[in-house]
Amino acid sequence: MESVKQAAVKILDEMPDDCTWEQIQVRFELYAVIQRGEREIDAGGGxxxxxxxxxxxxxxxxxxxxxxxxxxxxx
Known part of the structure; x- marks a missing residue:
């Protein structure tokens, strides 16, 4: 399982060089929501x-x- 820092670096590496701070923020927030949902499902929720x-x-x-x-x- 990759660390949060590794995931953040991977997300940044996949984004275009001319992306905005807002685009980075949105991508990080989306990733966090997806991770939270996956943890909930793994715990039997959802x-x-x-x-x-x-x-x-x-x-x-x-x-x-x-x-x-x-x-x-x-x-």
């Missing part, structure tokens, strides 16, 4: 994808909007 899809279907149906299944059959 919501399974099937549950999210079921809840989205229920919400769409209750709001009178087309469901996800209906949207996926349209071309």
């Amino acid at each position: 919501i399974p994808n099937d549950q999210v899809m079921m809840e989205a279907e229920e919400w769409l149906a209750s709001s009178g909007r087309p469901t996800l299944a209906a949207n996926s059959t349209e071309s």
Whole structure:
């Protein structure tokens, strides 16, 4: 597992030389959020994808909007 410093250096190395401080900040924040989510999932947290899809279907149906299944059959 790479250290935080190693991850930061890798992120910086992958960014263009003319990037802004704001772009660096956004990239670091995104990386931190993803890492936090992965740790949560590894610890048994999070919501399974099937549950999210079921809840989205229920919400769409209750709001009178087309469901996800209906949207996926349209071309």
